[in-house]
Every structure is written in structure tokens, then in C-alpha cells.
Amino acid sequence: MGILLSYSIYSAIIMSLLYLTYKWVLAGENQHRANRAILLSIYAVSMGAYPLMAWIHSLAARSADTLSAATVDVEMPVLAGVDLHGNTIATAFLWIYLAGIIAVALHTAVIWIRLASIVAHGRHMAAGRYTLVVTDRKEIAPFSWRKYIVMNEDDYAESGSIILCHETRHLALRHPIDLLVAQIAVALGWWNPAAWLMREELKTVHEYQADSSVLAAGINARDYQMLLIKKAAGSRFPSLANSLNHSKLKKRITMMCTQKSSAKRRLRAIALLPALGAAVSVADLPAVASVISEASCAELFSPAADMTAGTAKESTTTQPGIEPTVVKINGKSGAAGTAELPANTIVKVNGEVIPTEQYKSIPSSSIASMNIDKRDDHAVINITTK
Numbered sequence: 548m549g550i551l552l553s554y555s556i557y558s559a560i561i562m563s564l565l566y567l568t569y570k571w572v573l574a575g576e577n578q579h580r581a582n583r584a585i586l587l588s589i590y591a592v593s594m595g596a597y598p599l600m601a602w603i604h605s606l607a608a609r610s611a612d613t614l615s616a617a618t619v620d621v622e623m624p625v626l627a628g629v630d631l632h633g634n635t636i637a638t639a640f641l642w643i644y645l646a647g648i649i650a651v652a653l654h655t656a657v658i659w660i661r662l663a664s665i666v667a668h669g670r671h672m673a674a675g676r677y678t679l680v681v682t683d684r685k686e687i688a689p690f691s692w693r694k695y696i697v698m699n700e701d702d703y704a705e706s707g708s709i710i711l712c713h714e715t716r717h718l719a720l721r722h723p724i725d726l727l728v729a730q731i732a733v734a735l736g737w738w739n740p741a742a743w744l745m746r747e748e749l750k751t752v753h754e755y756q757a758d759s760s761v762l763a764a765g766i767n768a769r770d771y772q773m774l775l776i777k778k779a780a781g782s783r784f785p786s787l788a789n790s791l792n793h794s795k796l797k798k799r800i801t802m803m804c805t806q807k808s809s810a811k812r813r814l815r816a817i818a819l820l821p822a823l824g825a826a827v828s829v830a831d832l833p834a835v836a837s838v839i840s841e842a843s844c845a846e847l848f849s850p851a852a853d854m855t856a857g858t859a860k861e862s863t864t865t866q867p868g869i870e871p872t873v874v875k876i877n878g879k880s881g882a883a884g885t886a887e888l889p890a891n892t893i894v895k896v897n898g899e900v901i902p903t904e905q906y907k908s909i910p911s912s913s914i915a916s917m918n919i920d921k922r923d924d925h926a927v928i929n930i931t932t933k
Contacts, residue, residue, distance in 0.1 A: 549637065549845035551735075552644050554597045556839050559739040561826045562593035562732070566741045566748075568822035572815045574748065576808040579755040583725070585816055586749050590728055592823065594735075600827075637845035645847070647737040655730055658786050666695050674711060677718050688778055691717040692788040706774050709766055710791060716760040717789040722753045730786050746786075751795045755802050762803065772800050833915070833933065893927045906930075 566589060573582055665687065669680035680697045689698040691714040698710050717723070729746040736742040761771055778792045829835060894906045906928070915933045919926055 548645070548847055549641060549843045552637075552641050552845060553839045553843035555644065555736050555739075556842055557597040557600075557830050558593045559736050559741065560830045560835070561596045561823070562589060562736065562745065563739065563741040564822050564826040564829070565589045565593065565819055566745050568819055570744075570748070572818050576812060576815075577755075577802060577805045578808040578813055579752055579759060581813055581816070583749070583752045583756065585819070586745065586752060587725065587728070589745065589819075590732055594732060596827070600830075637841050638847070640842070641845040641847060644738070648734055651734040651737050655734070655786055658784050662692050662784060662788060665697060666692070669697065675715065677715065679711065689714060689791040690784060690788040691715075691723070692784070693723055694718065702778070709761060709771060709774060712764050712766070713757045713761050713791060714789070716757040717753060720753075720756060722756075722789050723787070725749055725753065726787055726789070733786075747795075750789065751798060753789055754795065754799055757789070758799055758803060768803060772803070775799065837933075893925060894930070895927060896930045897932060898929075 569582075569585060569589065573585060576582065665682055665684065666680050669682040672679045672681065674696055677694050677696055680695050681703050682697060682699050685699050685701060687697065687699050689696075689702055689710045691697070696711060696714040696718070698707065698714075702710055726746075726749070729749050733742045733746055758771075762768055775791070775796055779796055784790065830839070892903060894901050894903055896909070909930065909932075913932050914930055916931045918929050920929065
């Protein structure tokens with residue numbers, strides 16, 4: 548389960564930097580279709596970066612293993628008599644993280660049930676490929692969800708055609724699918740403000756697109772803007788449905804009066820490329836990578852210290868304050884501070900040869916990486932410290 552937490556951290560770094568860059572250079576542009584595509588691309592990149600990088604690192608590790616047939620396995624550092632995932636802080640964060648996911652999932656389920664109830668109890672009419680649902684609940688603002696367009700009796704009588712034009716555009720452009728993707732991102736990264744802001748930004752772009760369609764249909768801009776102001780109040784369902792009274796009303800009216808952005812200004816999207824590079828670099832910083840690595844090792848329930856053979860435990864003794872690092876060379880085990888290394892073993896720390904005795908005093912917490920090369924008559928342990 549710790550992998551999910553480390554995935555969330557890595558994705559949050561990518562999403563946050565890309566979203567901030569988008570907000571800085573593109574959010575104010577009148578290029579709604581392009582901006583929607585960019586936002587969806589940010590979701591795709593941020594949610595797919597972690598497995599992609601894991602796959603790349605796996606390929607690199609396999610390539611390194613094939614360079615020499617003498618390379619042997621190195622076990623992860625363990626503490627004698629202590630489970631591998633005994634980091635109580637990481638475990639606590641994992642519990643909190645999963646609790647947040649469950650809370651968002653439950654809230655989403657409640658909203659889904661409310662929407663389904665409104666649709667089920669309304670009066671249904673055909674509206675082209677979609678279904679118009681007229682409800683007697685006056686507090687409900689017009690919205691679209693799945694294949695349904697919902698409005699109350701008063702709205703249907705006063706401005707039914709305009710509202711229908713607006714909401715039909717949402718469904719034709721498959722905006723509900725976008726919201727589902729955004730909600731999944733919010734659930735997985737509920738602790739990340741960028742996930743919530745991205746969802747709101749995507750909904751705003753949806754409204755820009757629907758507003759443009761209404762004006763393109765020949766509806767008077769002033770009349771339409773007055774309708775939006777009148778419908779500013781009312782119940783909304785921001786997580787799953789597109790509502791006519793989306794909160795960014797001032798921005799929507801301003802955007803209606805903004806000229807369409809030129810093709811030259813669309814090239815500003817290139818700024819997202821260096822932002823992506825910076826985000827990956829930040830995620831690969833030793834301090835950040837260490838946090839992500841520790842998160843991936845967290846478990847909800849730590850295995851007992853006295854587990855039987857076959858579990859991740861090494862029964863050794865050690866000097867006080869020294870963490871043993873277990874290695875295997877030609878089937879023989881050795882551990883820093885616990886046992887002698889096999890004969891003719893050379894130890895290098897950061898490229899420099901050290902006496903074998905000093906190897907025993909190296910805490911595993913200071914080791915960044917370790918590999919063992921088997922030679923004809925000896926083995927070389929290469930250690931890189933943090």
C-alpha cells in the first residue's frame with residue numbers, strides 16, 4: 548500500500564509545477580479547446596509519470612545487471628529483530644492518506660446518489676440525443692450529468708431554450724468524462740491543493756466552451772449574461788456535474804468580451820516543457836527521493852518481529868547504535884557490524900578502498916546505494932553514501 552502513497556507524492560510534485568505554469572502563462576487566454584487539452588495532458592502526465600519513471604529505472608537496472616555476469620544480489624538493509632517496514636511515521640501517514648481517499652470516495656458516492664435521485668424523480672423529455680429532466684425542486688440550479696440535462700420548472704418556463712443550448716454543449720463535448728478524471732485525481736491526491744484547483748480550472752474552461760456555443764448560436768450576449776447573474780444562486784454539484792451557475796461568473800463574463808487568442812500566443816504552452824523537466828528534477832533530488840522511497844515501504848500493518856522463517860527478517864546481533872547491512876557473496880552472508888566478510892573482499896566507499904574493518908561501522912542509514920562485483924578470485928563491494 549505504500550506504493551500508492553509514494554505515487555501520490557510523485558504525482559503531486561509534477562501536477563503542482565505544471566499547474567502553476569499553466570496558471571501563469573495560459574489561464575487567461577481565449578483558447579478554450581487548447582486549454583482543455585493542456586489541462587487533460589497535465590492530468591495524463593502527472594498520473595502516468597511515476598509508473599513511467601519506475602519502468603525506466605527498471606530497464607536501467609536490468610541493463611546494468613547484464614554488463615557483468617558476476618553481479619550478485621544485494622539484500623535491502625534490515626535491523627536485527629525489527630520488521631522491514633517499522634517506520635511508524637510513514638505508517639501513520641499511510642493511514643491518514645488512505646482515510647482521506649475513503650472520505651473523498653464516500654463524498655463522491657453521496658453526490659452520485661443525490662444526482663441519481665434528482666434525475667429519477669424528475670419529468671423526462673427527449674432532447675435530441677440526451678434526456679431533459681424537469682424537476683419541481685426550485686433550489687436546484689441547471690446542470691448536466693451523464694446523458695441528462697436537469698433544470699427546475701421555473702427555469703424551463705423562462706429560459707429553457709438558452710439553458711438547453713448551454714448544457715447540451717457540455718454533453719456533446721463529453722465534459723462529464725473530464726470531471727470523472729479530475730475527481731479520480733482529487734481522490735488520489737486529496738492533500739494536494741493543486742488537485743482541487745485543477746478541477747476548478749477545468750470546470751471553468753468547460754463553462755467558457757459552453758458560453759461560447761451559446762453566443763455562437765445567436766443568443767444576445769447581454770441577455771445571456773443577465774441569465775447567468777440571475778442563476779448565480781442554487782445548489783451545485785462541483786465534483787461530478789457541470790452547473791450553469793459555476794462560481795467563476797465574473798471570469799466568464801470577462802472572457803465573453805475577450806478576443807480569441809492568436810496562434811502565436813498558443814506557443815506559450817511550450818513553457819510547460821521546462822516546467823516538466825524541473826518537476827522531474829525536483830522529484831529526483833536525494834531528499835525528495837528518500838521521502839518517496841520511505842513512503843513506498845510503509846505498510847498498514849507491520850509484520851511481527853518474531854515472524855517465522857521466510858519473512859523479511861535477519862537474526863543477527865549487532866553493536867549498539869549500528870544498523871547491520873546484510874549482503875550475500877557466493878551464498879555467504881556478511882553484515883556490517885555483525886560478521887566477517889568472505890575472504891579476499893575489497894570494500895570501496897565513494898570509489899576509495901577502505902579497510903574491511905571499517906566496513907563494519909558503516910550505518911545502513913548513510914548508504915545511498917550498494918552493489919557487489921564478483922571477480923575471478925575476490926569480490927568488490929562498491930558503496931555510495933548519502
